Amino acid sequence: HTALLIEKQNKAYQQQLQFMQKSQMRLRFLRHDMKNHLFQIKHFLETNDMEGMYTYINDLEDNLDLTQSITYTQHEAINSILNYKLLPLRTDGVALEVDVQLPDQLTYPIFDLNVLLGNLLDNAIEATALVTPKExxxxxxxxxxxxxxxxxxxxxRFNSNIVPKNGTHKSDKINHGLGLKSVQEIVRRHHGKMWIVPEKDWFEINIILYDSNPEKLQGSGKSI
Incomplete structure (x- = not known):
C-alpha cells in the first residue's frame, strides 16, 4: 500500500518537473529572440510610442513567466524546482538562505533530487506559514x-507555541506522512543517512546520499 502511494506521488512530481522544464524552454526561446525584442522596444522609443512599449513589455512578462527567477545553480532542472518552490516565498518576504554548490556533471538522478527537494521544501514551507510575526x-x-x-x-523556523492534535508539532513527526516516506525511500536506495536537528523554534533535516547509481544495489535490503 505504501509503495503505491509513493509511486503516485512520484508521478505527481514527474509531472511537476515536466511543467518546470517547459518553463525553462520558454525562457530559452525568449533569450534566443531577445535581439528581436530589443529592436521592437527601441522602435517604440524612437517613435515615442510609450503605450505600445508598455503593452509589448507586459506581453513579454506574461510569456516569460519567470521574470523574477534567480539562478541558484548552473543546472536548469535544479534551478527550476528551487524557483518554483521559493519564488512565491521570496515575493512574500520570507527570509531565504540558499547555497547550492554542485559539479558541472550531476552524478545523482535528477528525478531523485527533484523528489527530495520538493518534499523537504513543501514541509518547510507549510511549517513556515504558521510562524508569527511574519518577520x-x-x-x-x-x-x-x-x-x-x-x-x-x-x-x-517554526512556531513552537502551536501544539496541534496528539500533542506534538508536525516537525516532531518527521517519519510520518507520504512525503517523508518518499524521501526515506530515496535515501535507502542510495545507501544514505538522514537525521534531524530540532531546536526550540528551528527545525533542520540533513541528508547524505552515498551511492549515485543505486540500480546496481537494488534488492540489497539495506535501510537507513
Whole structure:
C-alpha cells in the first residue's frame, strides 16, 4: 500500500518537473529572440510610442513567466524546482538562505533530487506559514557534492507555541506522512543517512546520499 502511494506521488512530481522544464524552454526561446525584442522596444522609443512599449513589455512578462527567477545553480532542472518552490516565498518576504554548490556533471538522478527537494521544501514551507510575526519566517537550504557524496540540508523556523492534535508539532513527526516516506525511500536506495536537528523554534533535516547509481544495489535490503 505504501509503495503505491509513493509511486503516485512520484508521478505527481514527474509531472511537476515536466511543467518546470517547459518553463525553462520558454525562457530559452525568449533569450534566443531577445535581439528581436530589443529592436521592437527601441522602435517604440524612437517613435515615442510609450503605450505600445508598455503593452509589448507586459506581453513579454506574461510569456516569460519567470521574470523574477534567480539562478541558484548552473543546472536548469535544479534551478527550476528551487524557483518554483521559493519564488512565491521570496515575493512574500520570507527570509531565504540558499547555497547550492554542485559539479558541472550531476552524478545523482535528477528525478531523485527533484523528489527530495520538493518534499523537504513543501514541509518547510507549510511549517513556515504558521510562524508569527511574519518577520520571523525563514528557510535555509544547503546542497553540495563532496567526495562523491551528496549533502542536503533544509531548515526552517517554526512556531513552537502551536501544539496541534496528539500533542506534538508536525516537525516532531518527521517519519510520518507520504512525503517523508518518499524521501526515506530515496535515501535507502542510495545507501544514505538522514537525521534531524530540532531546536526550540528551528527545525533542520540533513541528508547524505552515498551511492549515485543505486540500480546496481537494488534488492540489497539495506535501510537507513
Amino acid at each position: 520571523n519566517q525563514k528557510i535555509t537550504l544547503k546542497m553540495k557534492e563532496r567526495f562523491g557524496a551528496l549533502q542536503l540540508q533544509v531548515g526552517n
